[in-house]
Amino acid sequence: MMNTQTLAYGDVAVGDKLPPLKIDITSGLITGAAIATRDFTPVHHEKWAAQAGGLPDVFMNILTSNGFMGRFVTDWAGPDSTIKGVSLKLGAPNLPGFVMTVTGEVKAKDDYSGIVEVAVEGENNVWGTHMSGTVKIELPKEA
């Protein structure tokens, strides 16, 4: 659920945990999000193409994982926050039928820029870590 009240920079402390997010991975989500990100690479919508690459089914594209990194952090930070950067390391693929649980923790704050670094990890229930990395988000000095 989206937090419609934006967090102020001073409200956030290193070590704060973000509310976890559970995402049901379906063929609809994988394919729909691949198309919404304009990524028509066959492995994201054509099962036989994914199988030719050694996986049992279509799998989530990188742009979607990147999008979930951002959404997860803005859900917590609120609408007046500004995403400044995402670094994303990809792990095990997300396939239909999996459930990905995304967790996060505030790792650093920069008083000068008002930018907060949040470490984010998305782990699926079958193959483990799907994505991990850092989202840099600017928070208003006052809410």
Added chain:
Amino acid sequence: MTPEERKDLEEKIHAFVGREVSAPTRGLDDVNAPMIRHYCEVLGDENPVYTDAGFAEKSSKGGLIAPPTMLQVWSMEGYPMCQEPEMDVQRELHKVFDDSGFIGVLGTNTTSEYYRDLRPGDQVTTHCVIDSISEQKATARGIGYFIETLYTFTDQNDEEIGKLVFRVLKFIPNDSNEADASDDSGDDGMPETPSRIASPRGHDNAWWWEAVDNGAVLIQRCKSCKTLRHPPRPMCGECQSMEWDSIESSLDGEVFSFTQIHYPKFPGYPYPLVIGVISLSEGTRLIANIVGCEPEDVTIGMKVKGKVEQVDEKTMLPQFYPLPVDKK
């Protein structure tokens, strides 16, 4: 691959570093509200500054913005990606790798920076160069090279609005990995949750694991000098005798040392995962999981009691519980 072939390949690929992949290209669609809405709809992103014009107007954004994570979306070529793609510098580079057997390709990292929020009407032009190619690396997927492609994005005023470094591994696939992936599905097509890594059983230690399968932890004993030893091996370190038998451990022990595995998490193992070196009362040491308590409560010297238990559908293992003993 001979050293000469490798040198030849590396000369060819390094000639690509610094080359522009294609001329700067303006996105097929400028930033626009319908594509933003579709993206937010599928990703379940309810941030009102992306889709609620009334809310966005009154917010600090002063109007609708695109999710910053959509930056690369504005550069995508769309449906032609699933037909025979046109050759560009990036695909030429991949072909050089393919021709040397590095046919695997895996996106491993993206690092994006967003310099400002984009609004409907903004025009996005993409500039793309091959930024770097690593030394040859041995990875879990196979031997390969990491290619970093740098995308720089500019707007209608030629101002930089963001950048993206995309890291790809081109590799010679390990056959075993491919077999794993394709054999890994159950009857309904869903991949099965992996079980624990099977114990390695060889000539000198299979008897020990077979005893564990039957619920007992044995300790090897030299027949000539009666010295106990573990892990199993053919010769006594004290008297060099190769004659041996075994005794069954009582599984009374104490924690000699321990560690907790945090990252990376291995599928098929329960977390938190604590692994101890247990000093058994018989005098040998055994590596096993410490369970039945919080990791914070494990201390060196803690008295423990072991039980041989079934830990997944295929695996019997000794595990150690803190005393008082769980009477079962």
